Amino acid sequence: MRQPTLEEVAAAAGVSKMTASRALRGAADVSAESVAKVRAAAERLGYVGNRLALSLSARRTNLVSVVVPSMSNIVFPEVVSGITLGLEGSGLQAVFGISDYDPDKEREVIRNMLSWRPAALIITGLDQPEETLALLRHIDIPVIQLMDLDGEPLDFNIGLSHHAAGAAMGRALIAAGRRRFGYIGSMLGRDLRAAKRREGFAEALRDKGLEWITSSIAPDASSALLGKQLTGALLAGGRDIDCLYYSNDDMAAGGLFACMELGISVPSDILIAGFNGLDLADALPVQIATSRSPRRQMGEAAAHLVRRVLKDGREGVERVIAFTPDIVLGNG
Amino acid sequence: MRQPTLEEVAAAAGVSKMTASRALRGAADVSAESVAKVRAAAERLGYVGNRLALSLSARRTNLVSVVVPSMSNIVFPEVVSGITLGLEGSGLQAVFGISDYDPDKEREVIRNMLSWRPAALIITGLDQPEETLALLRHIDIPVIQLMDLDGEPLDFNIGLSHHAAGAAMGRALIAAGRRRFGYIGSMLGRDLRAAKRREGFAEALRDKGLEWITSSIAPDASSALLGKQLTGALLAGGRDIDCLYYSNDDMAAGGLFACMELGISVPSDILIAGFNGLDLADALPVQIATSRSPRRQMGEAAAHLVRRVLKDGREGVERVIAFTPDIVLGNG
DNA sequence: TCCGGTATCGATACCGGTATCGGTAACGTA
DNA sequence: TACGTTACCGATACCGGTATCGATACCGGA
Incomplete structure (x- = not known):
């Protein structure tokens, strides 16, 4: 029970391969009678065109x-x-x-x-x-x-430009009054776009004479859970920060959840910023800062x-x- | 600058198409010298095999x-x-x-x-x-x-079995002491698996002489935001429920966020249950009930x-x- | 010198479509 | 009756690979 070929359809319809080909493609130069016979045969045999042959032929x-x-x-x-x-x-x-x-x-x-x-x-x-x-x-x-x-x-x-996006977020957060920045990210050696955002953000900080107060980067793939864990660990260190920039919204959402569990008020104590503008971010009980990437x-x-x-x-x-x-x- | 064919590689290497084919596939019956010439020519011309021809030929x-x-x-x-x-x-x-x-x-x-x-x-x-x-x-x-x-x-x-998964969750929640159930879902006419879970859950309720107290189903695609909105609207209706079953975890997470904003205690006032066991669910500040689907x-x-x-x-x-x-x- | 075996290679056919071109039948017209 | 036109159809070649089989050269041994 192999897939039938056009040749077989044509034989079943009592016409040549070419006529069958033309009939199925709705070309002119085929009689209505032939079209009907070929269509019926194709239907009966369950014919499905072979794109390999088509593509090879058409180059x-x-x-x-x-x-x-x-x-x-x-x-x-x-x-x-x-x-x-x-x-x-x-x-x-x-x-x-x-x-x-x-x-x-x-x-x-x-x-x-x-x-x-x-x-x-x-x-x-x-x-x-x-x-x-x-x-x-x-x-x-x-x-x-x-x-x-x-x-x-x-x-x-x-x-x-992820570099520009990071820089713009940095400037916006400085303009919003934040001064003591921490960074939480993941897998920067491989996610080069996240690394570019971090670097752009850092440049915005340098422009104002600021720098990261603390930074936590894990090798794992980003996830809300990872963001939560890293944030929990970082905050347990007792650094005095008022803003955390994350490699993306998944991580940032996790960060927000960590803050909620720890009773840290967001954004009054710490502002949480991510990247992407995920649908999830719109639903969070506390809105986080983000850049909406038009994916x-x-x-x-x-x-x-x-x-x-x-x-x-x-x-x-x-x-x-x-x-x-x-x-x-x-x-x- | 078309993609070169094996024929062209062979010509550049000064051998026949067949020898070139054999050389590139590492077949026996080719001299080391020919292999070297063909490899070099293929490299130089940037040859990439044509899978259309290969697949058509190999059927x-x-x-x-x-x-x-x-x-x-x-x-x-x-x-x-x-x-x-x-x-x-x-x-x-x-x-x-x-x-x-x-x-x-x-x-x-x-x-x-x-x-x-x-x-x-x-x-x-x-x-x-x-x-x-x-x-x-x-x-x-x-x-x-x-x-x-x-x-x-x-x-x-x-x-x-989504039917069984829904039923199991229903039984588990009843066993956990819940009695007044509401359902929040989306797109059930198209997401048939979610519909099966709802039906299985309803059967578990019927087995104990219970039924949905309220139900809210939107035609849109599921999302945390939708879950939050539907939950907000449903709770504003003032129904006396102690458990909400959602079509999936995205919706349930949104439901949790709605409760948090409304100051409803989860799970003591209302237990939130979803489906999938998303990574996100593990990070939420309050754990929701869910079935972990092994995706x-x-x-x-x-x-x-x-x-x-x-x-x-x-x-x-x-x-x-x-x-x-x-x-x-x-x-x- | 002749023969058989081995190593290496190439000519040909084929996969399943479509483009192209030529052929045939039917019909109208001069 | 002869011829051109139109409608329809089919034979053939080709796309770019690989399987298959036969050809050739070279070697050692009889």
């Missing part, structure tokens, strides 16, 4: 390959949703790969993707090692580096860019699309 | 197609991570599609997937309409229905089943793998 696929670092952090699935949504109705199909924040694995995933001859490639960030870039310079499809702007793009670039929009923008370039070529298409996250300080 | 792909309802709810990305992880090192590659909880869209996504001739198919739940099942009965690859057990499986089935494990189990069946055939492989969620009542 192009309808695939848009997307490589993200993780699926465990909700922000990437959201970007992925945006891409899928933005591709809807275009006939293009998104395919996803996970790099686990590992540059070597990312290169292998990309190589794997390229072996399917996608029509376009969307990858995360701008910090691919030279070896990966070399791989990408050999191909002639549009390549979009997504979510980050701090660096030299290879082809197209859509995202936001779905970035995904959709990437999808629309792909559609445009594949349809009309690269001419006149902006190489860089910059987003700016809104800062929300909350009800503090 | 099989290394693809495992996965269809999930959504990527916005963290549970599905987690399942997806589990599948990807479980496939690691097998040479198999997972490909994902999103159905948006829409049966028609699901059928189209599946049809699209099948056109790539995957080696296996993993879909969510057991409630596909007959039209979709008809599509699946025509194919001879392993099909796994994942995450649910309540129904008649088509081929393989891995998951948990990564189900994904990994599906991946291992696929590997086994593709390697050794279906003989002797269990058709159904049942998981049971642990109930956590929390620190109430």
Whole structure:
């Protein structure tokens, strides 16, 4: 019970392969009678076209390959949703790969993707090692580096400056009267965008003659629980701080929960600031400060860019699309 | 600057296509000299094998197609991570599609997937309409229905009984002394597994002569914010309840936040119960009751089943793998 | 010198579609 | 009757790999 081929459908309908092909694609130059026979045969046999043969023959696929670092952090699935949504109705199909924040694995995933001859490639960030870039310079499809702007793009670039986002948050919190800053983060060696935010924030502090009073960075993946634990440990140290900046909202939410358990008033005693503007942040009993990153929009923008370039070529298409996250300080 | 073909690599290396093919695949019957020449040429030209041609020729792909309802709810990305992880090192590659909880869209996504001739198919739940099942009965690859057990499986089935999970939670909460139950959920017409949990829970109530005192169901997608809003509205109604069962942990977390803002003591005044056992639930300042669904494990189990069946055939492989969620009542 | 075995390589067919082009039947028109 | 036009259809080639089988060169041994 193999999948039937077009040849078999054609035989069942009593016509040639070509006529069957034309009939199923709704081409002209086929009699209504033939169309009916072929349709019926295809239905009866459960025929499903073979995209391998189609794509090989046409020398192009309808695939848009997307490589993200993780699926465990909700922000990437959201970007992925945006891409899928933005591709809807275009006939293009998104395919996803996970790099686990590992540059070597990312290169292998990309190589794997390229072996399917996608029509376009969307990858995360701008910090691919030279070896990966070399791989990408050999191909002639549009390549979009997504979510980050701090660096030299290879082809197209859509995202936001995490360095600037960190700096803007730092300035906003200083303007709000905070002076004694602590940092809590995770996995900065691999999550380079979080590291850029931290560095931008630190620069904003230096501009005002300030610096981190304390800093706690774990090697694990970010999570609310980790944020809670690190915050609990840090506060137990008795440092005198009035603001904690977290690598993201998950961590910050955990920090908030730690404060609530410890009876520390947020934001009057300590202001909690994260990054992303997760849906969760809007529901928290105490609002935390955050930068709303336009995750779905970035995904959709990437999808629309792909559609445009594949349809009309690269001419006149902006190489860089910059987003700016809104800062929300909350009800503090 | 098209992607080079094996033919071009072979020409650059001064050998035939076949020799180049053999050299790159590390086959015997090729001289060390030829291997070196071909490798060098491939490297120089940036050759990446064409999986379309390979798969068409071999009449099989290394693809495992996965269809999930959504990527916005963290549970599905987690399942997806589990599948990807479980496939690691097998040479198999997972490909994902999103159905948006829409049966028609699901059928189209599946049809699209099948056109790539995957080696296996993993879909969510057991409630596909007959039209979709008809599509699946025509194919001879392993099909796994994942995450649910309540129904008649088509081929393989891995998951948990949501009806039983709801009933177990209901019994546990009754045993914990609760009597006046309210329900808060979302999108039950589409999230059939949540509907099954609600029904199972209601049955447990009926067994003890109880029933829902109040129920609030929104058509929107679940989120903490929605849970918070519905809870706020429901509590403003002044119903006398001592326990709220939610469609999932996101909603329940929102419910907890609503209670905290309203000064309602959890769990002494109202016990909050959700479903999933999200990481977030462990970090909340007040623990909520939940059923821990083994999301990564189900994904990994599906991946291992696929590997086994593709390697050794279906003989002797269990058709159904049942998981049971642990109930956590929390620190109430 | 001839033969058999081994190492290495290439020509060909095929996977399942579609593009292309040429063929045939039916019909109208000069 | 001869010819052109139109509608419909099918044979063939090709996409880029690999399986298969046969060819060739070279070696050692009889």
